[in-house]
Amino acid sequence: MAALTAHRPEPAATSVPTTTLTHTQHEARAMGGRLGIHVAHPAGDADAAARDARLVAGRVRAWSRILTRHDPTSPLMRLNADPRATVPVRPTLAAALRWAADAGESTGGLVDATRLAERLAAESGTPQPAASSRATVADVAWRLDAGKPRNTTITRAPGTSFDLDGVGKGWLADRALHLLDRYPGAVVDADGDVAVRVAPGDTWEIGVEDPRGTADLLAVIVLTAEPDGPGRGRRTWGVATSGTSVHRFGPEAHHLIDPRTGRPAATDVVQATVLASSAAAAEAYAKSAVILGSAAGLDFLDRAGVAGAILLLEDGRALALPRTSAFLA
Amino acid sequence: MVRTASPAAASGNRAIPSPRRRPDPRPMRLAFAASGAAALSALLALIGSAALPATAAVPTATPAPAAGGANDVAQVRHIVRYVTLAPGQLPPTGATRTPSTVVAAPVATPKPRPRPAVVTSQSGRP
Numbered sequence: 001m002a003a004l005t006a007h008r009p010e011p012a013a014t015s016v017p018t019t020t021l022t023h024t025q026h027e028a029r030a031m032g033g034r035l036g037i038h039v040a041h042p043a044g045d046a047d048a049a050a051r052d053a054r055l056v057a058g059r060v061r062a063w064s065r066i067l068t069r070h071d072p073t074s075p076l077m078r079l080n081a082d083p084r085a086t087v088p089v090r091p092t093l094a095a096a097l098r099w100a101a102d103a104g105e106s107t108g109g110l111v112d113a114t115r116l117a118e119r120l121a122a123e124s125g126t127p128q129p130a131a132s133s134r135a136t137v138a139d140v141a142w143r144l145d146a147g148k149p150r151n152t153t154i155t156r157a158p159g160t161s162f163d164l165d166g167v168g169k170g171w172l173a174d175r176a177l178h179l180l181d182r183y184p185g186a187v188v189d190a191d192g193d194v195a196v197r198v199a200p201g202d203t204w205e206i207g208v209e210d211p212r213g214t215a216d217l218l219a220v221i222v223l224t225a226e227p228d229g230p231g232r233g234r235r236t237w238g239v240a241t242s243g244t245s246v247h248r249f250g251p252e253a254h255h256l257i258d259p260r261t262g263r264p265a266a267t268d269v270v271q272a273t274v275l276a277s278s279a280a281a282a283e284a285y286a287k288s289a290v291i292l293g294s295a296a297g298l299d300f301l302d303r304a305g306v307a308g309a310i311l312l313l314e315d316g317r318a319l320a321l322p323r324t325s326a327f328l329a
Numbered sequence: 330m331v332r333t334a335s336p337a338a339a340s341g342n343r344a345i346p347s348p349r350r351r352p353d354p355r356p357m358r359l360a361f362a363a364s365g366a367a368a369l370s371a372l373l374a375l376i377g378s379a380a381l382p383a384t385a386a387v388p389t390a391t392p393a394p395a396a397g398g399a400n401d402v403a404q405v406r407h408i409v410r411y412v413t414l415a416p417g418q419l420p421p422t423g424a425t426r427t428p429s430t431v432v433a434a435p436v437a438t439p440k441p442r443p444r445p446a447v448v449t450s451q452s453g454r455p
Contacts, residue, residue: 194449211450319435
């Protein structure tokens with residue numbers, strides 16, 4: 001398995017002491033959910049940080065309008081509706097599709113952005129029977145050709161429709177985080193998929209929501225950039241959560257499609273939270289763990305080398321990879 | 330005044346011998362350039378393979394797409410490589426069984442503390 005990594009190398013360490021940093025927060029709506037932009041900055045930069053957080057939120061909304069499947073006029077849905085075998089795609093959509101390809105490759109096919117038909121069937125409450133789901137890989141093959149800059153084309157089999165809901169939010173969070181590189185630290189929370197950059201000496205705490213409706217959190221992940229900490233000085237992180245308890249459309253219908261059956265995954269994992277090197281990677285791994293179920297999922301996450309993972313099972317147990325404990329409050 | 334092309338000719342001394350024909354340097358230059366490019370390519374490939382993490386244990390059937398260079402092609406074929414066996418099931422022919430070695434730890438309830446400003450959750454949470 002090729003490890004999923006952050007989109008860019010870590011920025012060079014800065015030497016801003018903790019005492020001078022303030023956290024400024026901007027909350028908005030995007031991608032059909034919450035969007036939180038948090039900036040760690042020297043105390044005198046509060047106005048600039050607030051302004052930049054708003055600008056980044058606007059950029060995320062613009063990107064999400066390109067990638068949404070909920071608007072028939074979005075570039076993604078125009079691609080899905082295009083009858084041609086080969087279609088030119090604009091840079092943002094091309095980059096997101098490229099990430100979808102990487103995520104599929106790195107999760108052994110468990111993350112599959114071409115399962116729109118199966119997902120729509122699940123959302124209707126009547127998932128496709130397993131026998132009718134696509135069984136041959138040739139049916140879903142697609143190819144992205146990047147020629148000259150801004151001249152990418154995609155070639156796919158007839159009937160292939162893309163759904164970036166499962167891979168887009170973490171990717172957008174990472175992309176937005178880089179827009180805030182001028183600040184010592186920042187967090188982009190794209191509806192629960194979180195990209196984090198920690199300033200030396202600073203701390204970010206990420207709560208893990210308990211989906212059972214209690215006010216308590218399942219856990220709190222503490223991220224620092226200390227060289228002797230559990231992250232060994234790493235500054236860029238991703239935390240993402242995936243699960244089956246929010247998007248439910250019937251007793252057996254939820255939104256996480258198992259590409260091995262074409263149906264909602266039959267799993268004992270209600271929710272998986274993964275700590276990885278980027279939000280995009282964390283999202284892909286969390287989704288894979290839910291699809292695989294607890295036993296195979298924990299094994300998969302262990303081999304993938306994620307920094308930490310917490311799985312809530314349907315019997316109420318919350319289990320973690322052993323190395324996760326070093327990050328928990 | 331008429332200037333001659335060569336001071337020697339102008340002085341009326343013996344004729345200067347025609348310069349020796351030197352070999353055309355272009356083929357060698359091309360050869361050096363080609364071998365240099367090949368060496369650089371091999372070096373970059375070596376560095377790239379060394380940069381892969383040690384956890385890259387599962388072979389991949391398709392080449393990993395490059396990161397956005399010119400003329401690169403991302404070929405995507407969805408091949409699911411993970412099959413979870415239910416009790417009593419047998420693995421597909423040729424499959425490698427990877428028994429779980431992970432001993433998961435129960436998650437302790439976090440100590441009471443102020444709710445963090447950032448909370449990860451399933452998307453679409455009301």
